[in-house]
Amino acid sequence: MKKILLVLLLFPLLIHGQTEQKYADYLGLRAAVMDVDSAMYFDQAIRLNPQEIQLNKLLQKEQAKLLSHYKATHFFPPARNFYQSKAHIEGTKIFSLIQQMPKGGILHLHLLAMADAEWVVKKALELPEMHSYWGEADPRFVKGQLQAFKKGKAPAGFFPTKKLQKQYPAFADSLFQLITFDENIDRDSVDIWYEFEAIFQRIYRFVTYEPVYPGYLERGLDLLVADNIQHVELRVPFRNHLYSLKQPGGGFPIEGLVSILEQAVDKQRQTDPYFTLKIIHTDLRFKNNATIWQDIQETVAMKKRYPEWLKGYDLVAEEDNGEATLFHAKTFLRMDSLEAAMGVELPLYLHDGESDWASVANLYDAVLLGTRRIGPVSYTHLTLPTKRIV
Ligand SMILES: [Zn+2]
Numbered sequence: 001m002k003k004i005l006l007v008l009l010l011f012p013l014l015i016h017g018q019t020e021q022k023y024a025d026y027l028g029l030r031a032a033v034m035d036v037d038s039a040m041y042f043d044q045a046i047r048l049n050p051q052e053i054q055l056n057k058l059l060q061k062e063q064a065k066l067l068s069h070y071k072a073t074h075f076f077p078p079a080r081n082f083y084q085s086k087a088h089i090e091g092t093k094i095f096s097l098i099q100q101m102p103k104g105g106i107l108h109l110h111l112l113a114m115a116d117a118e119w120v121v122k123k124a125l126e127l128p129e130m131h132s133y134w135g136e137a138d139p140r141f142v143k144g145q146l147q148a149f150k151k152g153k154a155p156a157g158f159f160p161t162k163k164l165q166k167q168y169p170a171f172a173d174s175l176f177q178l179i180t181f182d183e184n185i186d187r188d189s190v191d192i193w194y195e196f197e198a199i200f201q202r203i204y205r206f207v208t209y210e211p212v213y214p215g216y217l218e219r220g221l222d223l224l225v226a227d228n229i230q231h232v233e234l235r236v237p238f239r240n241h242l243y244s245l246k247q248p249g250g251g252f253p254i255e256g257l258v259s260i261l262e263q264a265v266d267k268q269r270q271t272d273p274y275f276t277l278k279i280i281h282t283d284l285r286f287k288n289n290a291t292i293w294q295d296i297q298e299t300v301a302m303k304k305r306y307p308e309w310l311k312g313y314d315l316v317a318e319e320d321n322g323e324a325t326l327f328h329a330k331t332f333l334r335m336d337s338l339e340a341a342m343g344v345e346l347p348l349y350l351h352d353g354e355s356d357w358a359s360v361a362n363l364y365d366a367v368l369l370g371t372r373r374i375g376p377v378s379y380t381h382l383t384l385p386t387k388r389i390v
Helices: 002-039 050-073 082-090 093-100 117-126 161-167 171-178 189-207 213-226 254-269 289-305 325-333 335-342 359-368 384-389
Strands: 105-110 130-133 146-148 158-160 231-235 276-284 310-316
Touching: 050 093, 117 130, 117 161, 117 171, 117 189, 117 213, 130 161, 146 189, 158 161, 161 171, 171 189, 189 213, 213 254, 231 310, 254 276, 276 289, 289 310, 289 325, 289 335, 325 335, 325 359
Parallel strands: 105 231, 231 276, 276 310
Antiparallel strands: 130 146, 130 158
């Protein structure tokens, strides 16, 4: 009886002891899991020098200040729509510190998406030949679509921008709204593509107008270099797809485009002598196999001719709407022998995993096809073994 009583009395202590041990084991396991995770970070081997340590302390101090402010005000920008937080982020001390720091390269940038919208509107209003679609709803055009036309040659519904500005004083503001996103954009990746495509349709024939293109590129690069970005990889077709009022699209030789690129780089090197620019050629993922194979052959030939400019190959456009990467896999698998025959390499830099809908499987193909980098990717979609292959 006494023994039983003793056990009963000691039981809570035993349980407590077991729990303590279990908790110590748990903490050990937790630290080990976090170590394994940290070891996979790209920067885990970087050791900071004394000045970097000083800057890091300053950044951490500012970060802690912001976090306590966010907790007090119940406002956390990364959990919000970016456009609801953009002005706030740009007003923080951390932002101006980061803005001054050297960034290395911007590795994912589309020509049409690098626009300075204010510059676009101003320039569109300067050119007498620039027109904008301001007519009734029409499946062929979107409101605000820009294109240069000879006098009297514009299709119905297109009007000179100068005339529109005179007629509607709010035209410039409306055009700016039509080519930018704001805090009202709060949808998923499929809906957002409708907005993207409408904006790209509005500015494509503006950007590719031969008298506009060099200035557009220069303005975009000016902004990047002002943010201390030293290297740019631009996703754009490496073809001279410009047009003028005398020459239709595709009529200009490639040398013209290369000369525009050279001048753009020379201009930035006046500010940053080490500035570099490379092109990742893009075609559209909804094209058929034969067309993409033709494009790959032409791009490999371009790579042989301009290895200093051309870095790799990519297919763009909405993932859920276009063809899956598996649809193009056979075509990509043909590249090896073509590259060997031509004596050049054209690596893939595929756009995959940007969908938050159904097209996640594209990531497996991107990895298996040996893409050097994957486009805007929700990395959490991948399972651990696939991440290891990446
Ligand atoms: Zn992209």
